[in-house]
Amino acid sequence: MTGPSDLSSSYDLVVIGGGPAGLAAAALAARAGVSTVLFDENPGIGGQIYRGITSTPIKNRAVLGEDYWAGASLAAEAKASGAQIVTGATVWSLDPSRQVGVSIGGEARMIQAHRVIIATGSLERPFPIPGWTLPGVMTAGAAQTALKAHGLVPEGRVLLAGSGPLLWLLAAQLLRAGTTIETILDTTPRSNWLRALPHLADFLLSPYWSKGLALLREVRAKVPVIPVQRLSAHGEGKLQHVEYQSAGKDYRRQADMLFLHQGVVPNVNLANAAGVAHRWSERQLCFEPVLDVDSGSSVSGISVAGDGAGIAGGTAAVERGRIAAIAAVRAVKPSASVPDPQSVRQRLQREELGRGFLDALYRPADMFRLPEGETIVCRCEEVMAQQIHDMAAKGCEGPNQMKAFLRCGMGPCQGRLCGLTVTELIANERHTRPADVGYYRLRPPVKPITLAELASLPISEAERKAVER
Amino acid sequence: MFKRLGETASIVTIEVDGKTVRARTGDTVAAAMLAGGIDHCRTTPVSGAPRAPYCLMGVCFECLVIIDGIGSRQGCLIPVRDGMRVETQQGKREAGR
Amino acid sequence: MAASDYDVAIVGGGLVGVATAWGLAREGCRVALLDEGDRAVRASRGNFALVWVQSKGLGLAAYAGWTVRSSNAWTGFAATLKEETGLDVCFQRPGGFHLALSERELEARANILNRLHNQPGIVDYKTEILDHSQVAKMLPDIGREVVGASYCPLDGHVNSLRLFRTLHTAIHTRGVKYLPSHRVESIVREGGEFRLGTTQGEVRAGRVALAAGNANMQLAPMVGLEAPMKPERGQIVVTERLRPFLHYPVVTLRQTDEGTVMIGDSKEESIDPAGLTLGVSATEAERAVRQFPLLANVNVVRTWSAIRVMTQDGFPIYDESETHPGAFVLCCHSGVTLAANHALTVAPMIARGALDKTLVAPFSARRFHVQEAG
Ligand SMILES: Cc1cc2nc3c(=O)[nH]c(=O)nc-3n(C[C@H](O)[C@H](O)[C@H](O)COP(=O)(O)OP(=O)(O)OC[C@H]3O[C@@H](n4cnc5c(N)ncnc54)[C@H](O)[C@@H]3O)c2cc1C
Ligand code: FES
16 A cells, blocks of 8 residues: 555646546556656545446456446556556645645645646536435445445345436446346436437437447336436435325335436536636536646646546546646656547547437436425535525525525535535526526635644744744 | 345454444445445434435545544545444544544 | 615625624614625635634724623624524623643733733723643643633634624515625715615615725725725634534634534735635644644544735724715724624614714724824
8 A cells, every 4th residue: 555655745747536537647647757646535446437446346247347347457557557556545635836635544745746637527416305315315326336346236125216327327237236126216307308309410429329228228128117207215214215206196115225316517626626717517517627628727737637527428538538648748748759639539529429418318307406495405514405595585696605604515525415506506596597606615625634634734934923923 | 225246255344333244355334334234324413313325435425434433534435454443423523532 | 776775885795794784774774785796705704703802902992992892792782683583693702712832922922911901091801811720620621732821701702604694684684685796896975875886786875884894995985985904814724513522712713503613813914815825724733733632633624714804903993984974984803703883883873874983983094194193
């Protein structure tokens, strides 16, 4: 295990995140002779898509599918590239001068980077239904991680609910692992098909469609799929049953495990705290960083690659990581030979072809993004939807003032699980667009560190004088 | 809850609230708890409601537990070690542990 | 809005503005509260929430008296707010500490307090210097490095974010028109009323009160007033929620009713609210761990920096315009401590149309010229 003392005080390139984008970026840069370190807070590399790729206990390759195993060569390449790869390393701070604050095994260090590639990926869009905080309710991504990294499958009465390609993939993987899924509650609005149709031609040219179709067939052959317009989870202390509405009728169903999913959104926390400009994407209903063709952000020397730069999927993330790495290599070592970015961009374009169709088809319904009444919005501080409606109605215009009033976004997750909901609720109440409402302003540490770790950082005389009087 | 797909060779034991739980080397604390049938890992500091791991990817902070006497550790990011002592965290954390 | 719709327009929706708005509404005035948008520089969202008396007023004795007055009014102020809104701002006045980590720091403390209390005309109240063992009786978790402290029984604290929310709720109920994203860019007096040009059109009112924090510097001259400011950045570190362990506020460290511990009180001459100097947070953390070693393993969940509203000499400014009758300016650093005064004392003066000289004459900005002449 690499400890804090094994790190240099500066690197040409610091890559944050060890998913496909980060691995590809680190490998390309290190091979070009650029001193590179990659940090990932998980115990292993691979990111969400290739979680557990170097350590999974799953031996039967069919369970996770060949797309998963493609990650093995990516991981191997990164390891062989000469990049220093540090897992269990949480980056909690990044500033515009590219000082990187990282914490490893309870010890914090500051590292100076010449260039930074943020490859922190995405997280699942909040799914704030009544009861989503009950034990027994988890994200679909969590079930997938349990399977990939730990060889764990859910047991008892298992339900999946939501919308989007990942939900179907999880269903297929669980079925192949022998799990019985009682039902899939499909929250995709029917009207989405109409919106998606104009993108169909592109989709048919993309690699997604044949795979997607096969997946749907595989799952539908074994599990009943029920379209639902309302959904809630119930139980005393843990999930016991689920209620839903389908075709105007109400149903109730016993359940032990409910896995929720309605797409993924960029994990913007670190980039936001570093001062990177973001904009609202109406197509994907989330904030994404504003980037140039080389993935460079508004902060000089910091680029964002992979799903953190806007959702485009794992294979696209590889190409986006390479594009960012090529720019980094050119900046720090112009003499090094790198692939032609134009050809990488072309590959990327092919990967992105099907996106428009998927975004339109799996655009989550308002019903599941704009909660009401006592439904919890901020899980950490237990702030309810009604409170947000009320404060917005009194003139609270944005998430930062809302945070001051209600504490939403102030807990340890720092708004990751409520930020988009709060922005959208305010926009809805005030009849304006999320773009005009904006997002939480975040500051380091973007992940909690201990007071002792913070105390251990270098302190200048002037900084000490600002406090001691 | 969760079950293991097959028996694994490499087993460690940890203690959760005094109870012995068998885990696989490479499990995170949260995974070991889920596989061990422990239905919640903390109660919230706000209302005292029970919570269990939600995302298993380090973003939700629902998996906070006390590990070897230190509170508010993110169970889904920390690998198990043989002999580790884990406690569910009740409400607000106590300063000093 | 029609011309005569408001008796008073208040510029600035921070703690000073909103407390004054509430006070004016209680006096029966029709009030508009003009504010900036969501990302405004708002000290009211970044303050330390102390209702603090000790060591206030060195250099201007009247400030000590003004502060004690507000501190004494706070219990009633909090109770009234609770009656009106059902929200408890958790005001407590158990007495507060200023901890010293070296003999030199303790001596400096004693020295300041001596000079403060020896000023002519100073209000009489108690502050004491305590040694380690005396402090440890009330704060059992202090570290060995704490050599002593100054203690004042009048010091207290509130939940200042809840105070901010409570006041906003209360003005809403009392019919104050809150106008966010109405940044005021010009003010003219015409036909016996004030016309405020904002980013969203004109607002007219019979009187105007400037409570725009450091922005008063630009706004005051528009109505024949002045507000010389010297903004200063403060950084605060906040921990996760902990079980109660600290029952008295310390000037640099307090546990809120929610359980979080706030650590702060840095001063830097930066006016970049987005910036954060990690070394400053580190110093705050390092001192906090020396003061309370049991905090070492506790998680920091947030930090923030905010710009203090600071006049050039650090004391409040309350003034009324001679050239533009009906225009007032209010600036102060300690908007939490003084909230009770703003709501219960200053607002009624504005409602009557004139400041009460016996109370606030020492806080006129004219003092800056007196000093220049001398
Ligand atoms: C780090 C720190 C610690 C503090 N600790 C304490 C403490 O322990 N105890 C205490 O009593 N006080 C404390 N304070 C001070 C307290 O927070 C402030 O006194 C109080 O918030 C000041 O209120 P204000 O309304 O003057 O300014 P702000 O709260 O800054 O509000 C000014 C408002 O005016 C608006 N505005 C500005 N220009 C315009 C314009 N042209 N048009 C319309 N609107 C405008 C702004 O958007 C803002 O809403 C602290 C402050 C800081 C920064
Ligand atoms: S389960 Fe979400 S952070 Fe650990």
